[in-house]
Amino acid sequence: MLAGSCHCGAVKVILARKPRRLTDCNCSICRRYSTLWAYYDRGQVKITARRGATSSYTWGGKHLRFVRCATCGCIIHWEAVDRSRRRMGVNLRNFDPETIALIRVRRLDGARTWKFLD
Numbered sequence: 001m002l003a004g005s006c007h008c009g010a011v012k013v014i015l016a017r018k019p020r021r022l023t024d025c026n027c028s029i030c031r032r033y034s035t036l037w038a039y040y041d042r043g044q045v046k047i048t049a050r051r052g053a054t055s056s057y058t059w060g061g062k063h064l065r066f067v068r069c070a071t072c073g074c075i076i077h078w079e080a081v082d083r084s085r086r087r088m089g090v091n092l093r094n095f096d097p098e099t100i101a102l103i104r105v106r107r108l109d110g111a112r113t114w115k116f117l118d
Contacts, residue, residue: 004095006074010053013076013090016044022092022103027110029059029066033075036105037089045090047076 002015019038025031049069054076056065064078078089092100107117 002095002099004092006069006072006076006094008069008072008074010071011047011049011069011074011076013094014046014048015040015090018099019092019103022100022105023089023108024105025108025110030110033066033091034093035075035089035091036093036100037078038092038103039087039089041086042079042088043086045077045088 002018003012004015005012015038019040021038023037023039025035025037030037053070054067055070056067058065058081062081065081066075066078068075074094075091076094077091080087092103109115109117
């Protein structure tokens, strides 16, 4: 089990397992957020936050909702707007760097080809 939080601690994340790999995407939003994504089924992630502690952002086709702490602004995760889709991405930059240091990071060309660059 892994535990992480936003900078101010208002949003906490518990993961059922350590991910096998992380994704560093260069699409227009991920490169600005500077995230490292780990992908999970929603049932494997527990997010704890008081009501109003998060805000979200959708853009383009409005398929994904990026959720951030409303206080410190840290990006916590993305989730599908369509709740029938269970996959979500968790930003592992909110976890202890030593915990994620040995996890392989793959570089995804989300800006153009949607292929891994490594």
